[in-house]
Amino acid sequence: xxxxxxxxxxxxxxxxxxxxxxxxxxxxxxxxxxxxxxxxxxxxxxxxxxxxxxxxxxxxxxxxxxxxxxxxxxxxxxxxxxxxxxxxxxxxxxxxxxxxxxxxxxxxxxxxxxxxxxxxxxxxxxxxxxxxxxxxxxxxxxxxxxxxxxxxxxxxxxxxxxxxxxxxxxxxxxxxxxxxxxxxxxxxxxxxxxxxxxxxxxxxxxxxxxxxxxxxxxxxxxxxxxxxxxxxxxxxxxxxxxxxxxxxxxxxxxxxxxxxxxxxxxxxxxxxxxxxxxxxxxxxxxxxxxxxxxxxxxxxxxxxxxxxxxxxxxxxxxxxxxxxxxxxxxxxxxxxxxxxxxxxxxxxxxxxxxxxxxxxxxxxxxxxxxxxxxxxxxxxxxxxxxxxxxxxxxxxxxxxxxxxxxxxxxxxxxxxxxxxxxxxxxxxxxxxxxxxxxxxxxxxxxxxxxxxxxxxxxxxxxxxxxxxxxxxxxxxxxxxxxxxxxxxxxxxxxxxxxxxxxxxxxxxxxxxxxxxxxxxxxxxxxxxxxxxxxxxxxxxxxxxxxxxxxxxxxxxxxxxxxxxxx
Amino acid sequence: xxxxxxxxxxxxxxxxxxxxxxxxxxxxxxxxxxxxxxxxxxxxxxxxxxxxxxxxxxxxxxxxxxxxxxxxxxxxxxxxxxxxxxxxxxxxxxxxxxxxxxx
Numbered sequence: 001x002x003x004x005x006x007x008x009x010x011x012x013x014x015x016x017x018x019x020x021x022x023x024x025x026x027x028x029x030x031x032x033x034x035x036x037x038x039x040x041x042x043x044x045x046x047x048x049x050x051x052x053x054x055x056x057x058x059x060x061x062x063x064x065x066x067x068x069x070x071x072x073x074x075x076x077x078x079x080x081x082x083x084x085x086x087x088x089x090x091x092x093x094x095x096x097x098x099x100x101x102x103x104x105x106x107x108x109x110x111x112x113x114x115x116x117x118x119x120x121x122x123x124x125x126x127x128x129x130x131x132x133x134x135x136x137x138x139x140x141x142x143x144x145x146x147x148x149x150x151x152x153x154x155x156x157x158x159x160x161x162x163x164x165x166x167x168x169x170x171x172x173x174x175x176x177x178x179x180x181x182x183x184x185x186x187x188x189x190x191x192x193x194x195x196x197x198x199x200x201x202x203x204x205x206x207x208x209x210x211x212x213x214x215x216x217x218x219x220x221x222x223x224x225x226x227x228x229x230x231x232x233x234x235x236x237x238x239x240x241x242x243x244x245x246x247x248x249x250x251x252x253x254x255x256x257x258x259x260x261x262x263x264x265x266x267x268x269x270x271x272x273x274x275x276x277x278x279x280x281x282x283x284x285x286x287x288x289x290x291x292x293x294x295x296x297x298x299x300x301x302x303x304x305x306x307x308x309x310x311x312x313x314x315x316x317x318x319x320x321x322x323x324x325x326x327x328x329x330x331x332x333x334x335x336x337x338x339x340x341x342x343x344x345x346x347x348x349x350x351x352x353x354x355x356x357x358x359x360x361x362x363x364x365x366x367x368x369x370x371x372x373x374x375x376x377x378x379x380x381x382x383x384x385x386x387x388x389x390x391x392x393x394x395x396x397x398x399x400x401x402x403x404x405x406x407x408x409x410x411x412x413x414x415x416x417x418x419x420x421x422x423x424x425x426x427x428x429x430x431x432x433x434x435x436x437x438x439x440x441x442x443x444x445x446x447x448x449x450x451x452x453x454x455x456x457x458x459x460x461x462x463x464x465x466x467x468x469x470x471x472x473x474x475x476x477x478x479x480x481x482x483x484x485x486x487x488x489x490x491x492x493x494x495x496x497x498x499x500x501x502x503x504x505x506x507x508x509x510x511x512x513x514x515x516x517x518x519x520x521x522x523x524x525x526x527x528x529x530x531x532x533x534x535x536x537x538x539x540x541x542x543x544x545x546x547x548x549x550x551x552x553x554x555x556x557x558x559x560x561x562x563x564x565x566x
Numbered sequence: 567x568x569x570x571x572x573x574x575x576x577x578x579x580x581x582x583x584x585x586x587x588x589x590x591x592x593x594x595x596x597x598x599x600x601x602x603x604x605x606x607x608x609x610x611x612x613x614x615x616x617x618x619x620x621x622x623x624x625x626x627x628x629x630x631x632x633x634x635x636x637x638x639x640x641x642x643x644x645x646x647x648x649x650x651x652x653x654x655x656x657x658x659x660x661x662x663x664x665x666x667x668x669x
Contacts, residue, residue: 072613072631072632075609075610075628075631078631078632078635079605079609079635082635082636082639083601083605085643086597086598086639086642086643089646090594090597090598090643090646091594094650208622211621211622211623211624212622214623215623230617230625230628231617232610232614232617232627232628241610242611245605245609246606249605267661267668267669269647269654269660269661269669272647273647275647276640276643276644279639279640279643280640283636283637283640286636287637290633541583544586544587544590545586546654546659546661547654547659547660547662
């Protein structure tokens, strides 16, 4: 066992020990003292939990690597995955909190109808499943590198760990475990970033110091035939960047496992403030990521440019075993590098290894490398567990219990949920081994699906009293149909042929168009059909005001002016 | 201290509700405009023009897209949360327990 493997094992085992210990302790104290449970979770801790729940393998493992190769165009992920919180804080969280239903299908079921609820449950399963695939793949990369095995073996181990963790159960409910996971992942992300920033520029604040290497990066990139790092639209047209950013933003605001977290706050006010704390914690990583991408790329290029194949840095040999880094046969010196195996460059590097490999590339000591691996696992685990719970609750509660067996008891529902979870894991293993794209991109598809289905249904449900069940259902079906068709058309999914998109719109950006179609269809169909019943309109009116209405029954006054339509 | 206002506001129903909602929407629209301008405006639509200006090594459009927009989002949510606390108090709809303490 090498030094790196030793430290990786230590940090992963240690961090897992901490999560399980905290979960066990919080349980004990909850049964021992009702007071603690009643007091709720402080807003700051809830924010950290949301951050851990939401920041997945895509944010931790994949994003900075993708930015390193996309340069300026990688900004879509940075803006897209943070800007959604503005929408969440202003348009959704406070109102859904006031409504008081615990999952998105439940809200939709009550606001619209049982049929829409089933549809929403199906959408929640599709979205969460796509997202889980990204986590499997990300976790698999961690294990395959540090155990020195191929990606398939890595994905199998990661899937096993994630499944065990989710089935251990209840963990998701324990906010403090996620606070610990956030702590592990942010420390693991910041320490190497600060060390590299200090090493390269002498300024230990990565957010500030990566400005100093951009010129150098452009210059060395040009030597190696790469696009200019800071040049906009070098790889993606403006229209597509716009659409992808929007899809990620409104997708964030529509993700079922994120929305559910805002119900753990005690008040409507708490949900607004939680959104602030969540984004604060998230932005610690998100403002560091572009710096990590830039520094890693510079170190990488400087380490290999014009180097003879026999004198390549050690990390390349370490990672070659995973099959994610490869040197072209018959090459003597490295003169070109690419993340695309089809490009035929001298050195091909998968985006997804860059963050994990960044301490190695910069020559940082073994403990830091191990710490980063533990951070990556924390990110994949905290998100995957939450997603598997959404899948299992949608299948067992919203679908099986509501639709198939209304008399199912708790035990039966739990069993159905576990089976759903197990099936999801098995299919996710297959998809995780043969992912249609890089981790961050796979995850971006999940956001596109959330954007085109839930976001419009929720926004209209909250802000437009006239929106009815038929409209919402038609909108969701239209949005999903368009988006899924386009994704399958443009991507190789389980063996379908790959095609060029239209107008340069990538499969990640189509969610925005899907959402627009959803809005339009929902509005037209609602207008053409009967308005929703009076009591629903009153419920929608009521969620606008955080406190219980100042005087009981005021909202039910029939002569209330029909105002406030937005 | 605002607890007493809690009771004053019930009748006449309708008017204060409309006013509260309108103020909420206006605040939202202003903040969302800024949200749109810094991200889609500075980071995408006008990124090339802004990139001609360079500050501390960063082309400005690039900086907005990779740093500035995120900081702005954070400030926007904070402003919204704090202003809404005040608005809730003003209209007596903040969530308080029997003693008038914030929940």
